[in-house]
Amino acid sequence: MMNNLALHFSISTFDVISALILGFGIGVVFFGSLWWVLNKGVNARHPFVWFSVSLVLRLAFALCALYWVSQGNWKRLLVAVVGFTIARMLLNRKIGLHHQDILSSKEVDNGR
16 A cells, blocks of 8 residues: 555656756746836837736736646646746846946946
């Protein structure tokens, strides 16, 4: 009985790696498109429309993609969410450093 229980809760290495990579890709698309919309929407004529439509599309994409990756298995979903979170952290670090460079160059220009 214990052997069957351990077999039921196991997840293969391939499932872990594939869910992690796919979750990372979903996160890159989600947060990359958020960054793009923030840059375009600020100067748009109707920013509310940009941000609202973007939110609905990004959430629909992320939820459907994560559901597809999970294949009804909560462990695959958990690993995919970890990949999604890693993408957020890496993009936040990369884009955050980019914005700091832009802000510091503007401060230097304003100081002259």
